[in-house]
Amino acid sequence: MSILIKISQRNLLRHRGKSFVIGLIIFLGAFFMTVGNAIVNGMNKGLEENMVQRFLGNIVIVSTNQIDDNILTGMPKPKKVITGYFKVRDLIEKDDSIDQYFPMGFGYSIVFNPEGDHPLYVMSFGIDFQAYQKMFHSNIQMIEGTLPTNGQKGIIVNNLSRDNFYENGGFWTLPHGQPVVISNLSAKALSNTNKLITKSELILQGANADGGSLDLAVKVSGIFKFQTMNDVWSVINFIDIETFRETFGYTTESDAKVVLNSEQKSLLNANEDDINSMFSDESMFESADIVSKKYNINDIKKQTKKSDTNTIKTDPGSYNIICVKLKNEANTAAIVKKLNDEFKTNGMDARAIPWDKASGQIGMFANIFRMGINGFVTFLFFVAIIIIMNTLSMAALERISEIGMMRAVGARKSFIGGMFLYETFILAFVFGTAGMLIGTLFQRLLRLAQFKADNNMMEIIFGGDYFQPFLDPGTVLLCIIQLLFVTGLSIIYPIIVARKITPLDAISRN
Amino acid sequence: MSLISLRNVKKDYPLGKTVVHALRGINIHVERGALMSIVGPSGSGKTTALNIIGCIDNASDGSVQIGDVEITQLNDQQLTDLRLFKIGFIFQTFNLIPVLNVLENVEFPLLLMNKMSKQERKMRCDKFISEVGIREYIDHRPAELSGGQRQRVAIARALVTQPEIVLADEPTANLDSVTGDMILQLMQDLNRIENTTFIFSTHDPDVLKYAKDVVKIKDGLVVG
Numbered sequence: 189m190s191i192l193i194k195i196s197q198r199n200l201l202r203h204r205g206k207s208f209v210i211g212l213i214i215f216l217g218a219f220f221m222t223v224g225n226a227i228v229n230g231m232n233k234g235l236e237e238n239m240v241q242r243f244l245g246n247i248v249i250v251s252t253n254q255i256d257d258n259i260l261t262g263m264p265k266p267k268k269v270i271t272g273y274f275k276v277r278d279l280i281e282k283d284d285s286i287d288q289y290f291p292m293g294f295g296y297s298i299v300f301n302p303e304g305d306h307p308l309y310v311m312s313f314g315i316d317f318q319a320y321q322k323m324f325h326s327n328i329q330m331i332e333g334t335l336p337t338n339g340q341k342g343i344i345v346n347n348l349s350r351d352n353f354y355e356n357g358g359f360w361t362l363p364h365g366q367p368v369v370i371s372n373l374s375a376k377a378l379s380n381t382n383k384l385i386t387k388s389e390l391i392l393q394g395a396n397a398d399g400g401s402l403d404l405a406v407k408v409s410g411i412f413k414f415q416t417m418n419d420v421w422s423v424i425n426f427i428d429i430e431t432f433r434e435t436f437g438y439t440t441e442s443d444a445k446v447v448l449n450s451e452q453k454s455l456l457n458a459n460e461d462d463i464n465s466m467f468s469d470e471s472m473f474e475s476a477d478i479v480s481k482k483y484n485i486n487d488i489k490k491q492t493k494k495s496d497t498n499t500i501k502t503d504p505g506s507y508n509i510i511c512v513k514l515k516n517e518a519n520t521a522a523i524v525k526k527l528n529d530e531f532k533t534n535g536m537d538a539r540a541i542p543w544d545k546a547s548g549q550i551g552m553f554a555n556i557f558r559m560g561i562n563g564f565v566t567f568l569f570f571v572a573i574i575i576i577m578n579t580l581s582m583a584a585l586e587r588i589s590e591i592g593m594m595r596a597v598g599a600r601k602s603f604i605g606g607m608f609l610y611e612t613f614i615l616a617f618v619f620g621t622a623g624m625l626i627g628t629l630f631q632r633l634l635r636l637a638q639f640k641a642d643n644n645m646m647e648i649i650f651g652g653d654y655f656q657p658f659l660d661p662g663t664v665l666l667c668i669i670q671l672l673f674v675t676g677l678s679i680i681y682p683i684i685v686a687r688k689i690t691p692l693d694a695i696s697r698n
Numbered sequence: 699m700s701l702i703s704l705r706n707v708k709k710d711y712p713l714g715k716t717v718v719h720a721l722r723g724i725n726i727h728v729e730r731g732a733l734m735s736i737v738g739p740s741g742s743g744k745t746t747a748l749n750i751i752g753c754i755d756n757a758s759d760g761s762v763q764i765g766d767v768e769i770t771q772l773n774d775q776q777l778t779d780l781r782l783f784k785i786g787f788i789f790q791t792f793n794l795i796p797v798l799n800v801l802e803n804v805e806f807p808l809l810l811m812n813k814m815s816k817q818e819r820k821m822r823c824d825k826f827i828s829e830v831g832i833r834e835y836i837d838h839r840p841a842e843l844s845g846g847q848r849q850r851v852a853i854a855r856a857l858v859t860q861p862e863i864v865l866a867d868e869p870t871a872n873l874d875s876v877t878g879d880m881i882l883q884l885m886q887d888l889n890r891i892e893n894t895t896f897i898f899s900t901h902d903p904d905v906l907k908y909a910k911d912v913v914k915i916k917d918g919l920v921v922g
Contacts, residue, residue, distance in 0.1 A: 191802075191809040198797035593793035596754060597855065598782025598810045600775060691754040691781075694793065695745075695867075 192603060196610040203583065210579050210612075211619035217572040217674060218623025219630070222667050224565040226631040226657035228558050233658050234651020235554055236517070238416040240543055242327040245290070245511035246520050247527070248546040249276065249538050257541045258548030259294070259509065266395055267295045269438060271537035273505035279530060280512060285523050287515045290315075290323040291507035293432040297425075300391040300403065301357040308357050310349055311424045312394070314432025317344075323511070326415070328426065331372060333363025333410025341428045342409030343390060347372070348422030350411055363410045364388040372411070392427070394436030404435045416652045420550065420644045438506035512540075550648055557649050569670070573678045580612065580682035584689070591686055592694020601687040608683050616675040624667055631657045699766070701862060701895055702728035702751055707760035709746050709918075720746040722918040723760065728897060728911075730862070733889040735909035736899045743918040744899040745867055751897065752785050752865045753777040764863070782810055786856030788866035788898075794840040794851055800827065801836045804854045811859060826854040830884060846877035853881065857888060866898035870905060882908040 200207045240246055250259060251268035259267065270276060273291065280286050293314025298307045313320075317335050321328060328335065328344070336342045342364070345353075350361045351374040360377050362368060368386065370378070377384060393403045406427060414421050433439065514523060520542050527540040544551030584591070591604055639655035641647040650656065709721040720743045728734055728751075736744040749755035750762055753769055762769045764784065769777065781787075786807075794803045804823045808814055814822070827833055830850040832843075840848055849869060856864050866885070870878030886908050889896050898909075906912055914922035 191806060194802070195795065195797055202797050589791075589793060590795060593789070594795070594806075595778065596752075596781060596787050596789075596793075597807050598778055598859075600778050600810075603810070692749065695749065695754065695789070 192606050192610060196607050196614065199587075199607075200611055200614060206579060206583055207615060210576055211615045213572050213575050213579075214616050214671075214675070215619040215623040215626075217568055218620040218667070218671055219627040220568050221565050221670055222624045222627025222659070223631055223634075223657065224561050224568075225663050225667055225670075226627070226634075226659045228561045229660065229663045230656045230658035231554065231558065231561075231649065231651040233660075234656060235648075236651075238652045239547060239550070240513070240517065242324050242414075242416060243421070244543045244547060245288075245323075246514040246517050246543055247512040247524055248541050248543060249280070249510040249512060249527070250508065250541060250546075252531075252537050252539050254508075254539065257545040259541075259546050261548035261550055267508040269506050269508055270510070273507050273510075275534070276510065276531070276536050276538045279534065279536070280510070280527070283523075283527070285514055285516070285519060285526075286512055288323055288513040290319060290511045292320075292509050292511065293427075293429055293436065293438070293506065294508040295432075295436055296395040297427075297435065298393045298395060299353065299357070300393065301353075301359070306356065308353055309423075312343075312392070312432060312435075313424060313426050314429040314436075315426055316429055317426065320426070323513070328412045329415050331411045331413055332369055333366050333408070335412075336409045336428055339428075340409070341431050342407040343392070343425055343427045343431070344410045344412050345390075345408060345425050346418070346422055347411050347413045348418065349425055350374075351377075352422070359385045359387045361390070361408055361411065362386045362388050364407050392435045394432070402435055402437055404431065406431055406435070417647050418653075419641070420647050433506050436506075510538075553645070553648050554651075565670075569674050572674055576612075576675075576678035577681050580608065580679065581685050584608065584682050584686040587686075588689050588697050589694045591689045592691045592697070595689065596691035596694065604686050604689070605683045608686050609679055612675055612679045612682075616671060620671045620675070624664070624671070627667075628659055628664075631659055700727040700763075701730045701732075701765060702726070702897075703761070703763040704747070704751070704757075705761040705763075707747075707750060707757045707762060709743070709750065709755070710758045719918055721750075721757070724915065724918070724920045726751075726913055726920065728863075728895060730895055731889070731893045732895050732897070732911055733886065733909055734895075734897045734911040734913060735906055736897065736913045736915060737901065737903075737906060738899075738915035739901055742901075742915045744901075744915050746918075747915065748865050748867050748897065748899050751863070752787060753781050782807060783859065784862045786859060786861040786864040786894075788849070788852045788856050788864065788869045790868045790871045794848055794855070796840055799837050799839050800832060800843070800851050803840070803851055804858050807855060807859045822858055823854075826858045829857075829888070830854045844877075845873050846880065849873060849877075849881055850884070853884060853888075857892070857894065860892070861894070863895045863897065866896065868899055868901070870900070870902065875904075878905070 244260075248259065249270070251270045253268040256265065277289075277291070280289050293312070295312055297310050297312040299310060300307055317328075318337065321335070330344070331347055333344070335344065345361050354360050354374055354377050360368065360373070365388070368381075368384065370381070373381070388408045389405050390408060391403055392406050412426075427435070514520060524540045524542050527538075531538040531540070544555060594604065595601075634655060634657050637655070639650075641650045641653055641655070647653060704724055704726040706723045706725060707721055708719070708723050711718040711720055724743070724747060726747065736747055738744045746755065750757050751764075753772075757770055760770075764780065767780070769780065772780065795806060798806065801823055804827055805819055808819045808822060827836060830853050832847055832850045832854070835843060835847060840851070843851065849872075856866075864885075869885070870881055873881060882905060885896050885898070888894055898905075900906070912922075913920055
């Protein structure tokens with residue numbers, strides 16, 4: 189065994205008290221660092237799973253006319269349509285870094301409510317239900333009714349939106365043809381079961397950025413909740429993409445060609461001087477033959493009712509956002525830049541935004557919390573560095589005789605520095621490993637405790653519905669690097685102090 | 699050619715706003731195999747002179763040569779190596795490494811030299827430990843030894859590298875007279891047997907009988 193190692197180890201035992209104090213500081217630093225990193229990692233992993241994989245993707249592409257990057261939170265803003273979607277689609281399909289993409293209609297809808305005083309507002313996603321489930325890991329979990337399939341039309345309502353409809357609209361939303369499920373009633377609805385007004389059809393109007401929208405009765409196909417973070421996304425409801433486009437007025441063919449009869453044509457061609465002739469007796473009255481006929485109300489309803497499979501002539505390229513999942517999320521920033529450059533070069537109406545910016549306050553809050561935890565850990569490091577540095581410097585000064593004598597008999601400064609370095613790294617190894625092990629154990633206990641998020645903010649902090657701190661090999665490696673960094677910084681000054689000790693200092697002291 | 703030559707060596711120490719002139723221009727020449735004592739009252743400058751010879755302190759002015767090396771021109775690492783390979787130290791307060799036992803303390807400079815096999819080191823250490831008469835305490839740590847025994851360990855450590863010069867600053871100051879005599883007798887024997895150059899400082903006139911040469915210092919000057 190090297191003499192340096194031998195002396196270092198024995199010195200640590202000789203100065204047990206000091207060694208323990210320094211070791212304890214390293215232990216606490218390693219413990220909090222491990223737990224802090226596990227929390228941040230768990231949050232990142234949770235947000236990655238729940239926000240990226242289950243909800244938004246790594247990147248969101250919007251129209252260049254969509255000025256604000258924040259498309260999910262804050263004041264509701266009309267969402268612009270991406271012009272020339274197919275060109276954008278072709279471009280992203282050719283991009284090797286992109287794993288999957290999913291175009292969606294996205295906007296704010298008004299639910300008209302004859303029973304209530306105020307209209308109700310919801311966030312609507314116009315989607316292909318099956319494709320959505322495939323892209324976002326079956327994030328929609330049906331509670332009542334069924335998910336529309338094979339081009340069926342309809343809306344599925346979030347269970348918390350339904351509670352809100354009842355709270356503020358006075359009606360209980362039910363999937364078409366389904367009975368009331370008592371166990372799913374909100375507390376308020378449960379207290380009023382005798383007078384419960386139910387609705388299986390909602391009158392929706394899209395809040396279109398361009399002003400063109402329609403009131404449309406949309407059949408409620410089901411009630412759902414998100415697998416995770418349902419509280420956060422409680423206002424989001426899904427409509428089939430065709431109906432979505434219809435309510436938002438994203439129609440093309442039906443508007444494209446209007447056939448006018450001769451009377452309409454003459455009216456359009458009329459000049460101002462002829463205006464009176466429009467209201468002449470000849471124009472105002474028309475004779476008609478009145479014939480009595482019996483009508484069956486059911487037949488009329490049948491004739492006027494819109495078929496579920498009725499083809500509506502909407503613009504098949506009308507999408508507001510495209511959610512994109514990447515093969516390697518570590519490259520998100522670079523790919524956002526690359527896509528934006530390509531969109532710009534090709535003159536496309538598209539702009540790529542990373543998910544955390546697109547999710548507005550949610551991403552911002554997540555980043556702030558992450559920074560907070562990292563700041564706390566950094567503060568701990570700082571305190572630990574100061575304390576360890578001070579204690580080791582004092583230890584160096586207390587060993588002037590010993591160090592000075594070693595220098596006198598021929599020990600170089602590097603030997604003295606190495607001795608201090610080795611002593612500190614033994615402490616860092618022993619106590620740091622213990623701190624990390626206990627921190628890992630504590631992290632496991634926190635996971636097993638399954639603390640549930642009580643509100644939206646907690647769901648964001650937890651990165652999901654449950655507090656799930658998580659350590660992976662990368663995070664453990666990060667902890668080790670941080671520990672080495674702290675130890676390395678702590679030892680610099682004491683080594684400088686020790687190296688400055690001369691044989692003369694030892695003699696003077698004696 | 700002298701093994702050690704000090705020419706017009708001065709040493710000044712700043713003390714607050716004043717300057718203490720510890721050495722005012724001394725000239726000392728030591729031949730190989732000498733057993734020299736530097737004597738003088740406390741504060742006369744004998745320890746300063748020893749420190750300068752031992753490359754522990756540097757002269758403010760003048761020339762210091764060990765062999766053909768002008769040590770005032772050397773950097774810290776060169777001085778350290780010179781101490782390791784050419785000079786052995788025996789301190790007044792023994793200055794052993796408290797966490798090492800007798801054998802390890804004696805072996806320490808050899809390990810720093812890093813030039814011998816384990817076997818060679820063992821043999822060398824055994825030889826000097828036996829010569830200073832502490833073989834039975836080989837596994838003891840300094841705290842478990844008496845003052846005299848510690849000083850013997852210090853002597854063995856100083857000699858184990860077989861240096862050209864051994865410097866001893868008041869080696870008997872912390873020892874009783876019997877033990878002190880034994881230590882000086884030992885140094886005298888080693889000087890005779892190993893032809894090692896010994897320079898020791900003292901202010902005790904009784905110690906002078908062991909020295910072949912005596913240099914008297916007073917107020918920073920050589921007076922005899």
